[in-house]
Amino acid sequence: MNFRRKSTEGWSIGFSLLDFSGGIANYAQMSIQSIDQGSWKNLYGNVGKVLISLVSVLFDIIFMCQHYLLYPSNNTTSETTEHNNFKSLDQPLAQNV
Secondary structure, eight states: HHHTTTTTTTOOOOHHHHHHHHHHHHHHHHHHHHHHHHHHHHHHHHHHHHHHHHHHHHHHHHHHIIIISSSHHHHHHHHHHHHHHHHHHHHHHHHHH
């Protein structure tokens, strides 16, 4: 949908940033535990946890690239359009018809 519209309007980047930081924190936790225990079993012993975090982080990187690199100018124009729409609501109804 973002590709077709060439915009990320209506989509919250905050969710992806939080999800990305959670995935990175997950890998940091597993690494620290592995170093502390002297065994890398935390990483290869729980394949499901590692893969779901990997998929999540990869999709978050794709969304962040779309939001910040591919379609950055469209995000600022939507804020201007919203501001103009609110200005038109301040006018009497007869002028809006």
